[in-house]
Amino acid sequence: MDTPATMTVTTTLAGSEPGEARDRAPQEPPARPNGPPPARTRAVPEALLRGARGRCPACGRGRLFSSYLKVSPYCPDCGEELYHHRADDAPPYATILLVGHIVVPLMVLVEEIYRPEVWVHLILWLPLTLALCLILLPPLKGMLVSLQWALRMHGFDPQSPEREGPPDGVVPVVRAVRPVR
Numbered sequence: 001m002d003t004p005a006t007m008t009v010t011t012t013l014a015g016s017e018p019g020e021a022r023d024r025a026p027q028e029p030p031a032r033p034n035g036p037p038p039a040r041t042r043a044v045p046e047a048l049l050r051g052a053r054g055r056c057p058a059c060g061r062g063r064l065f066s067s068y069l070k071v072s073p074y075c076p077d078c079g080e081e082l083y084h085h086r087a088d089d090a091p092p093y094a095t096i097l098l099v100g101h102i103v104v105p106l107m108v109l110v111e112e113i114y115r116p117e118v119w120v121h122l123i124l125w126l127p128l129t130l131a132l133c134l135i136l137l138p139p140l141k142g143m144l145v146s147l148q149w150a151l152r153m154h155g156f157d158p159q160s161p162e163r164e165g166p167p168d169g170v171v172p173v174v175r176a177v178r179p180v181r
């Protein structure tokens, strides 16, 4: 009794899928002057990887930073509004936390094993700490900005009352129309 009914349902569903896919396929989201369509999914892991590489969280192609730590107001490639970020002092905080957990255990280990003079500690750990901070700050800031973008925090949410216009004197970047892959 159940089998024919189940088969009928399965056949109907299986028959309807290709038709629906055909109907949906040509309907691409309309190109807007700025940024991707609002309905587009924002995957956190992908955004974090793009941010760590210093790339735009939306497209992964444009540079996130216009200089060492200055976030571009717009993605130069897709035009995504990046000035909505509120990274503030979170990147230095995360950097200090991470570098501290690398350098301090190493320092304790070297002290326990070799008992070197203080000047040896100074020439080992001061340059290492400085280098690690300078190396880790941009990727950590990129990840934080990308996380805010992916979670639609602050002005990254088009519906947010926090959403502000561009900073003074900043000209919006018109989104480049590219073929959808």
Ligand SMILES: [Zn+2]
Pocket (backbone or CB within 6 Å): 056, 057, 058, 059, 060, 061, 062, 075, 076, 077, 078, 079, 080
């Ligand atoms: Zn982009």
